[in-house]
Amino acid sequence: MENLTPMMKQYLEIKNNNKGSILFFRLGDFYEMFFDDAIETSKLLEITLTGKACGNGEKAPMCGVPYHSAKSYIQKLINFGKKVAICEQVEDPKDAKGIVKRDVVKIITPGTVLDDDMIEGSSNNYIMAIITDEDIVYMTYADITTGEVNNITTTYQEVSNIFFSVMPSEIIMDDIFLKKMKENSFKNSKIINNFLIENNVVQNTANYENIEEFISDNNLADKIPSLIQIYKYVYDTQKFFDINFFYEKNQVKYMSLDYYTIKNLELIESIRKNNSYTLFWVLNKANTSMGSRLLKQYLLKPLNDENEIRQRLNKVSSFVEHYSVSTGVSHILREVYDLERISNRIVYDTVSHRDLLNLKKSLKAVNEIKNIFKGENDSRFEELYEVLSKNDLMPIINLIEKSIEEIGEDFKKEHIIKSSYDEKLAYYRDLLENTSNILIKMERDEREKTGIKNLKISYNKVFGYYIEITKAALQNFNMPSDYERRQTLVSSERFINNNLKKIEEEMLSAKQGESQLESSLYKEVKEELKNFIPKIMQVAEMISQIDVYTALAKTAIENDYVKPMISTDGNIVIKNGRHPVIEKLLPNEEYVPNDTDLTSSETHIITGPNMAGKSTYMRQVAIIMLMAHIGSYVPASFAQIPIIDSIYTRIGASDDLSMGQSTFMVEMTEVSNILKNATQNSLIILDEIGRGTSTYDGMSLAFSIVEYICEHIKAKTLVSTHYHELTALESKYKNIKNYCMLVDDSKEIKFLRKIVLGKADKSYGIHVAQLADLPYEVLERANIILSKLETSEKKSSKKYNQKSEQDQVSIENFSKDNNLRIVQKIKDLNIDEYTPRQAMDLLYKIKSELR
Numbered sequence: 001m002e003n004l005t006p007m008m009k010q011y012l013e014i015k016n017n018n019k020g021s022i023l024f025f026r027l028g029d030f031y032e033m034f035f036d037d038a039i040e041t042s043k044l045l046e047i048t049l050t051g052k053a054c055g056n057g058e059k060a061p062m063c064g065v066p067y068h069s070a071k072s073y074i075q076k077l078i079n080f081g082k083k084v085a086i087c088e089q090v091e092d093p094k095d096a097k098g099i100v101k102r103d104v105v106k107i108i109t110p111g112t113v114l115d116d117d118m119i120e121g122s123s124n125n126y127i128m129a130i131i132t133d134e135d136i137v138y139m140t141y142a143d144i145t146t147g148e149v150n151n152i153t154t155t156y157q158e159v160s161n162i163f164f165s166v167m168p169s170e171i172i173m174d175d176i177f178l179k180k181m182k183e184n185s186f187k188n189s190k191i192i193n194n195f196l197i198e199n200n201v202v203q204n205t206a207n208y209e210n211i212e213e214f215i216s217d218n219n220l221a222d223k224i225p226s227l228i229q230i231y232k233y234v235y236d237t238q239k240f241f242d243i244n245f246f247y248e249k250n251q252v253k254y255m256s257l258d259y260y261t262i263k264n265l266e267l268i269e270s271i272r273k274n275n276s277y278t279l280f281w282v283l284n285k286a287n288t289s290m291g292s293r294l295l296k297q298y299l300l301k302p303l304n305d306e307n308e309i310r311q312r313l314n315k316v317s318s319f320v321e322h323y324s325v326s327t328g329v330s331h332i333l334r335e336v337y338d339l340e341r342i343s344n345r346i347v348y349d350t351v352s353h354r355d356l357l358n359l360k361k362s363l364k365a366v367n368e369i370k371n372i373f374k375g376e377n378d379s380r381f382e383e384l385y386e387v388l389s390k391n392d393l394m395p396i397i398n399l400i401e402k403s404i405e406e407i408g409e410d411f412k413k414e415h416i417i418k419s420s421y422d423e424k425l426a427y428y429r430d431l432l433e434n435t436s437n438i439l440i441k442m443e444r445d446e447r448e449k450t451g452i453k454n455l456k457i458s459y460n461k462v463f464g465y466y467i468e469i470t471k472a473a474l475q476n477f478n479m480p481s482d483y484e485r486r487q488t489l490v491s492s493e494r495f496i497n498n499n500l501k502k503i504e505e506e507m508l509s510a511k512q513g514e515s516q517l518e519s520s521l522y523k524e525v526k527e528e529l530k531n532f533i534p535k536i537m538q539v540a541e542m543i544s545q546i547d548v549y550t551a552l553a554k555t556a557i558e559n560d561y562v563k564p565m566i567s568t569d570g571n572i573v574i575k576n577g578r579h580p581v582i583e584k585l586l587p588n589e590e591y592v593p594n595d596t597d598l599t600s601s602e603t604h605i606i607t608g609p610n611m612a613g614k615s616t617y618m619r620q621v622a623i624i625m626l627m628a629h630i631g632s633y634v635p636a637s638f639a640q641i642p643i644i645d646s647i648y649t650r651i652g653a654s655d656d657l658s659m660g661q662s663t664f665m666v667e668m669t670e671v672s673n674i675l676k677n678a679t680q681n682s683l684i685i686l687d688e689i690g691r692g693t694s695t696y697d698g699m700s701l702a703f704s705i706v707e708y709i710c711e712h713i714k715a716k717t718l719v720s721t722h723y724h725e726l727t728a729l730e731s732k733y734k735n736i737k738n739y740c741m742l743v744d745d746s747k748e749i750k751f752l753r754k755i756v757l758g759k760a761d762k763s764y765g766i767h768v769a770q771l772a773d774l775p776y777e778v779l780e781r782a783n784i785i786l787s788k789l790e791t792s793e794k795k796s797s798k799k800y801n802q803k804s805e806q807d808q809v810s811i812e813n814f815s816k817d818n819n820l821r822i823v824q825k826i827k828d829l830n831i832d833e834y835t836p837r838q839a840m841d842l843l844y845k846i847k848s849e850l851r
Contacts, residue, residue, distance in 0.1 A: 005055035006099045008034070014087055014104060020204075021085035021107055022077060024070065031086075032064040044080050045073055074108055075118045081200030083109045107237040110202050111170025112144055114238075114348060116341060119145065122284070122292030128168035129229040130159070131206060132176045140226035141166045144234055146293075146340035147245045147347075147537060151227055156180070160188035164195075164259040165300040171196065172229050174206040187673065191259055207232065218243055238348065245347040245533060253305040255629055256646035258677075260670050264649040264685075265622055266581070267299045279623060282580045283632065285554045287333035290340055290540055291547025298548065302629035306566060306643050312631025315545075317563055318380040319553035320633065325381070328372055330550045335365035339540035343533050346526060353416050354407065356529075359536075360400040363393040366539055369546065387542050391535045403525045417521045425521065428514035435507055439465075442499060452477065457500070463487055465504045466494040556633035559583075564628040564639040570600030572625070572683075572716060575638035579620040580627070583635065592753040593636070596621050600642070601680060601714035601735050603706060605726050606755065608741030609764035611771075613753035614720040615651060617741075618685045621718060622647050625683055644683050644716075648674040651687040664692030671705060675713070684709065684717040691722070699723045710735055727759040822846060 004012070007027075011034055015023050022041055024031035033041050034052065038061040042049035051059030065073040074084050086108065091101040108114075111127025119125045128141040137159055142149040152162060173181070181189045196203055206229050214235065215221055220228050220243075235241035262268070266278045280299055286292045303309045319326040337358040345351035366388065373385035405415045419426040443457040446467060456468045463486055469477065470492045480497065487494040496504075555561065559580070567573070576593035583591035594617055598604060606614050624634045628641040650670045671689060678684055689705055690698030702723050709717050710733045719726070727738045740760040742752040749767050766782050826846065834842065 003056040005053070008054040008060065010099055010102060014085075014102065018085040018104055018107070021083040023085045023087055023104075024065075024074070025087045026067065026089060026102065027064075029067050030064040031067060031070055032062060034060045034062050036061075038063045041077070044082070045076055071115060071117055078108065078110050078113060078118065079200065081110060081202050083107055083202060104239075106239055109170055109237055110200070111168065112234065112237045113169075114145060114344065114350060116338075121289035121338060121341075122286075123296060124148070124293050126166050126168040127170045127172070127230060127233070128163070128166060129172040129206070129226040129233070130177050131174050131225040131229060132180075133225075137177070138224045138226040140224065140230050141168055142230050142234075142246065144238075145344050146290075147247055147344065148340075149227065149230070149246050149248045150251070151224055151248060152251070153224065156186035159186060160192055161256050161258050163192055164262055165254075165257060167300075168201065170202045170204070172204045172206055172233055178203070178205060187676075188259060204233070207236065240348060242347050245344070247534075247537060252303065252308055255302040255304040255626075255644065256677075257300065257302070258646075258648065258673060260673065261622075261647050261649045262300065264651040265619060265626070265647075267626075268296060277581055277585065279581060279627075282559075282584060283552065283555050283627075285330075285551035286547045287330055287550075288336050288543065288547050289338045290336075290544040291333070291551060294544040295548050295551065298630040299626070302626050303631065304629060304643055304645055309629060309631055309643070310566065313563060313628075315380050315384075315549050316552045316556070316631055316633065318378050319549045320556055320563070322376065322378060322381070323553070323557060325372060325376055326550050326553045329369050329546060330554065332365050332368050332372075333543070333547055333550065336362045336543060336547075339536055339543065343536050343540070346529050347533060349526065351526060351529075353404065356400050356404050356525075357407065360397055360404070363397050363536075363539070366543060367393060367397075369543075384542070384546065388539065391539050393535075393539065396529065396532050396536070399525065399528060403521070415518065417518045417525070422517065422521055425514065425517050428510045428517065431506060431510040432514060435503075438503060442503070449480070450477065463494065464496075465500050465507075466496055467500060468492050468494050552632045559635060561633035561635050562637060562639060564624075564634050564636075564641045567640045567642040570642045570681075570716075571640065572596055572598040572621070572642060573638070573640040574621065574624060574634075574636050576636055577620055577624055577639070578635040579616050580623060580635045582616055582620075594620070594753075594755045598716050598718070599735075600716065603710055603717040603719060603733075603736045604739050605706070605729065605736060605759075606718060606720040606739045606741070607722070607724055607727060607760035608720075609743060609751065609760070609762070610722075610768045612741035612743065612751045612764075613755075614741055615687050616753075617755055618687060618718045618720060619649075619651065622649060622683060622685050643681075645679055645681045646677070647683045647685070648678050649685040649687075650674060650689060651685060667692050675705070675708060678709075678713050678715050680714045682713075682715040684713075684715050686717065686719045688720060688722065699725060702726055703729070706736075707733075722763050724759065724761070724763075730759075 011023070011025055014025070015035075015037070022033060022037045025033065032052075034054075038049060041047070042061075042063040045063075045065070047063050047065065049061055049063050052062040054060040077084055084107070085104045086106050087102050088105045089100050090103045090105070093100050109127075111125065113119050113125060124143045125145055126141045126143050128139065131138045135155060137154050137156055139152045139154060139159070139162055140149065150166075154162065180186060181193055184190045195201070211228065211232060214232050215228060218231065218241070220231065223231075231241060231243065231246075257267075263271070268278055268280050270277050280296060283299075284292055284295055286295055303312065319329075339359070339362055342351065342355050342359050342362075345355055370385055370388040373381040373388070376382075403417055403421045405418045415429075417425065419429050439457050443455065446457070447453055447455050450469075452469055452473045454470060454473060457465065458468055459465050466486050467483070474493060479495075482497040483495045484497065485493060486496050556563075574596040577596055578591050578593050592613070598621075606617070608614055620635075624636060624639060625641060625644065626647060627634045628639065629644070634641075650667065667689065671686070674684055674686075686705070690700075690702040692698070693701075702721060703726065706717075706719055706726060706729060709715060710729075714735070730736045730738045737757070738759040739755050740758050742754040742756050743760070743762075743764065744750040744752055745762075745764075749764060766779060766786065769782065770779055829842075831839065
C-alpha cells in the first residue's frame with residue numbers, strides 16, 4: 001500500500017469495504033474497474049482489458065465503461081447474478097485537499113434494481129429473506145420498486161411452494177437454512193438450490209452487523225426477523241431507507257401450487273423457456289404494468305377461500321355484463337403509468353421531470369375512471385367508486401399542475417419549474433430573457449455617446465461582457481473616463497464601463513440564482529409529494545385490480561368463456577371444456593371440446609393412443625380449475641367447480657443431468673411429492689406413470705400408485721396410461737372409472753380427440769410412427785413383431801429377431817393391406833380442392849407410402 005498512488009490506495013480501501021461487489025469507480029466520464037474486478041468484468045462484458053500504473057512499478061489490470069451508457073453494462077452484470085457498487089465523487093473538486101473524496105453511493109443487486117430500464121414492467125422483482133428458529137421458518141419477500149412486502153411464518157416443508165410461487169431474483173438466508181438446503185434436508189431443497197444456480201440468483205447469508213442499532217432507529221422490535229433482514233439489506237445497498245414506503249400485503253388463503261405444477265401447466269413460462277403460449281399470454285389484456293404484475297400474482301397464488309373467489313368472480317361479472325363500461329375504463333387505463341414505480345422513484349429521489357408529468361396524467365385518468373363508475377347502477381361499481389373517492393387526488397394534480405413545466409412537442413424542456421410558481425424565479429427569468437434587448441439598447445446609447453457607429457457589445461465565457469472598438473475607430477476616439485481596457489486584439493480593443501459591469505453582475509447573479517432557486521423549488525415539490533405516497537399507493541392497488549378485472553372480462557367475451565359456478569358437493573362438472581392456450585394456436589382447425597364429470601374422491605383412468613389428446617385434456621381440466629380459483633371465467637359452456645386446496649401434476653419427464661437424476665428418477669420424485677402432500681381436497685394429474693423403466697416394473701408401480709391414491713388420499717384424480725391392464729381396477733374400486741380417447745379406424749385411422757366412457761384396446765403407436773415418416777421397412781418389421789407379441793407374450797425374444805418365410809408372407813399381406821388403404825385414400829380425395837403445388841406434394845407422399 002505504501003508505494004501505491006493515492007488514487008489506487010483510495011480504490012483499494014473502498015473495494016475492501018465492498019468485497020462482494022464489482023466496484024464501478026468513477027474517474028471523469030468513465031467507471032473504471034481494477035485488478036480482479038477488471039479481469040472478471042472484461043470477460044463478462046466482452047470489453048478490452050488494459051492496464052494502469054499503480055505506483056509500485058507494476059500495472060494493475062483495468063477496464064472501463066462510459067458513464068453515460070453504464071446502465072446497459074450494469075444490467076448485463078446483474079443478469080449474470082453479480083452485485084455492482086457505484087462509487088462517485090462525494091465532494092466538489094474545488095474543495096478537495098489532495099485527492100477528491102469518493103464513496104459508494106449505492107449497491108445494485110438483482111433484487112434491489114430500481115431503474116425501469118433494467119427490470120421488466122409486467123413482472124415483480126422480488127428479494128426474499130429466510131430466517132430460521134428451530135423448526136419455524138420466517139419468510140419475507142418484497143419488491144422494493146413497488147413497496148410490496150409479504151410476511152409468512154411457516155415450516156421447512158412449505159418453503160419450496162412459497163419459493164416457486166414468488167420466484168425471487170435474490171435470496172438472503174441464515175447459515176442454518178443454507179446448510180439444510182445444501183444437505184437436501186427438506187422437500188425440494190435440491191430443486192431450489194439448482195434453480196438459484198441456473199438463474200444466476202444471488203445468495204447472501206444474513207448480515208447481522210449493526211442490526212440492533214438499525215432495529216432501534218426504525219422501531220422494528222416487533223417485526224419478524226426476515227422482514228428486518230429485508231429492510232436492513234435495502235438500507236445497506238441503497239444507503240437510504242424509508243419504512244413509510246413499504247406496505248405489508250394482506251395475506252389471504254391461497255391454493256398450494258408446487259414447482260412441478262407451475263412448470264407443467266405452463267402458467268407463466270412455457271416448457272420452451274419463453275413467455276409465449278402460456279396461460280398468462282392468453283389472459284393478459286391488462287393496459288398497465290401494474291395490472292400485468294397483479295395478474296401474474298393471481299396465477300401463481302390462486303385463491304382457495306370461497307368468499308374471496310365469489311367476490312372476485314362477481315367483480316369480473318360486472319365488467320362482462322357492462323361491457324361498454326369495461327371498454328371505456330380499459331381505454332382510459334392506457335393513460336395510466338406505473339404509479340407504484342413512480343412512487344418508488346419519488347421516495348428514493350430518482351424521479352424525473354417526465355415522471356411527475358406522467359403522474360399528473362395518470363391521476364387525471366383515475367378521476368375519469370372514478371366518474372364512469374359514479375354513473376352506473378351496479379353495487380360493485382359503486383363499491384369501486386367509493387374506494388377511489390376515499391383518496392382525493394386533486395391536491396397532487398394541482399401541485400404538479402402549478403409547479404412543473406410541460407415538455408414541448410419536440411420533447412425539449414427549457415425549465416422544470418414554471419416561472420409562475422415563484423415570483424423571484426419569474427424575476428430572474430425575465431431578466432435573463434430580456435438580456436439581449438437591454439444590451440441592444442445599451443449598444444445604441446454607447447454609439448450615440450461615442451460617435452462610433454461600428455461599436456459592438458458582446459460576450460464570451462473567458463472575459464464576460466465587453467465593448468469592442470476597432471483600432472481604426474480608436475484613432476479619433478476620446479475615451480470616456482469610465483472605459484476600462486479589458487483585452488487587446490490584432491484589429492480591435494475591448495473595454496468595459498460601469499453600466500456594463502452592473503449589467504454583467506445582474507446577469508451572472510440571475511443565471512446562478514435562477515439555477516439554484518429552481519433546484520431548491522424542485523426539491524421542495526418532491527418532498528411535498530412524498531407526503532402523498534400512501535394515497536398514491538392505495539390508488540395504484542385499486543387501479544391494478546380494476547385493470548385485471550377489465551382484462552379478464554375482455555378475454556372472457558372474446559373467447560366465449562363462461563362464469564364458473566361454485567360446487568357444494570365437491571364434484572367437477574365441465575361441459576365443452578377447452579384448453580385456453582391450445583385453442584388459440586389452432587386458427588384453421590376447430591378445437592374439439594370435452595366434458596368432465598369427476599365426482600369427489602373419484603379417479604379416471606384414461607387410455608388411448610399418443611397424439612389423441614390425453615395430456616391436453618388433463619391439462620385443460622387443471623387449468624380450468626385454476627382459472628376459476630383466480631376469479632376468471634373459464635373456457636367451457638358450463639362449469640361447476642369445487643374449492644380445492646392444491647393441484648398436483650406429473651406430466652412428461654426428462655433427464656435432469658444438473659441434479660444427477662434420470663428421466664425415471666425425476667418421474668418418481670414428482671410422484672413422491674404428490675403422494676406425500678396431496679389431500680382429499682386436491683386435484684391430481686398423472687400422465688403416463690411408470691413409463692421410464694421396464695414394462696413390468698412400470699406397470700407394477702402404476703397399479704400401486706393408483707391404488708394408494710384411491711385407498712388413502714381419495715383425491716380427484718386423472719390418470720392417463722398406455723398400460724391397458726390398469727383398466728382392470730375399475731372392477732375393483734367403486735371410485736375408479738375408465739375413459740378413452742375416441743379413434744375412428746373404419747378407413748384411415750383418425751384421432752377424434754374426444755373423451756368417452758370405456759377403455760382403449762389399441763395404442764396405435766406404429767400408426768403414429770408412420771405419421772412421423774419412419775422408413776417403411778421399420779414400420780413393416782414393427783407390425784410383424786407387434787403381431788407376435790400380442791399372440792403370445794411367453795415366446796422368447798430370440799424368435800422375434802429371426803426373419804422366416806412366415807415373416808415374408810406377413811410382409812406381403814401387410815403390403816397388400818397397405819396398398820388397398822392407399823387406393824381407398826386416393827378414391828376419397830377431392831382433387832379439385834388442391835392447388836398444383838399441393839397436388840405435387842400429395843403425389844410425392846403417396847409414392848413414398850407405396851415404396
